[in-house]
Amino acid sequence: MGDYAALQLDTRLRRLYPTRLPIMTRCPPGEVIVRVAYAGICHTDLAILQGDFQIDCDRLVLGHEISGIVSGVGKEVNWLRIGDKVAVNPNSKCERCAVCLHEEMGAPAEASVGVERDGGWAEFCLVPQSQLHLLPSDVPLKQGLGYEMIDHNELCNKTFDLAIDCTGDAMIQQEAAHALGFGGHLLIFRSNSVKDRLCLSPFNIFTNEIKVTGSLINPYAFGKALTWASVLGHRYLDFNKLGVVSYPLKEYQEALETAKSDDAAKVVFEFDVSDVPTP
Known part of the structure; x- marks a missing residue:
């Protein structure tokens, strides 16, 4: 053995x-x-x-x-x-x-x-x-996965439909929420600390119909991810x-x-x- x-x-x-x-x-x-x-x-x-x-x-x-x-x-x-x-x-x-x-x-x-x-x-x-x-x-x-990198300061001049945060940094999550356009969606995959807090405008969430979703575990997405990996693999x-x-x-x-x-x-x-x- x-x-x-x-x-x-x-x-x-x-x-x-x-x-x-x-x-x-x-x-x-x-x-x-x-x-x-x-x-x-x-x-x-x-x-x-x-x-x-x-x-x-x-x-x-x-x-x-x-x-x-x-x-x-x-x-x-x-x-x-x-x-x-x-x-x-x-x-x-x-x-x-x-x-x-x-x-x-x-x-x-x-x-x-x-x-x-x-x-x-x-x-x-x-x-x-x-x-x-x-x-x-x-x-x-x-x-x-390949992706386009942009400078942090460029976020100030753009709006997005979807922001996916995997950093767990509350300040980054907060800025991502502010960069969302009408009907935008912020998806939070992790948090660095139980003590972190977000400062979000209820008025902005209401008037722009912003959604904030947390996702801890989704075991049903794994197979779909492998399909995308197969499709995107050779190029990205x-x-x-x-x-x-x-x-x-x-x-x-x-x-x-x-x-x-x-x-x-x-x-x-x-x-x-x-x-x-x-x-």
Whole structure:
């Protein structure tokens, strides 16, 4: 039996340390062993490291933004095979509440990968089959979305129909709301602190019919996103266009420092999977 590299969090000390874990030789019936190719560093991971999130276990492998290659399947998994390229939706759904049954945004998560069970800051990750998505054959594991960059000051002279904020910065969210035209919609995907507050004009919201929507989790959008990735991939999807910086797992300290700074739009851990054949 061999072992594999992992970056584990001591949840009591809030300290990360590199370790080696035993290779999984048996896969539970409804689960899949994924050999990780890329695992992002999310601000949620940084918040966990800072102690802003309560973790109910002593040790945890973080990382919930994962793509990789199937290296083992449980006996109940009949739609994936070893070598398939997959993306991981870290959030499961309960399938019992009204939100899940109506496939609405905000479906509650159960046992999130990288938060409530070991995640992708490791060479291998065990994932329930319900949280895996088979990547289209023409979508490589290393991709992101391209977009047009404009200077912050240019926002003052433009109006927009839709503003999507993933920064979590309250001041940016506030300015985005003020830049919306009639019928505009502000979608907030994250918040940096429970203490943050927005200063919005009720008169502007009323007269311009502005909508502000928060979105915590939407497990039903994952498949649609993969379709768009397949359509846009050859022309727009590239790490360099996004400002995504990759590091090997052993350079985790530098990776975390970069993630905390403004030097990169996104930081990911990159694993060598060049020796893995795909179907």
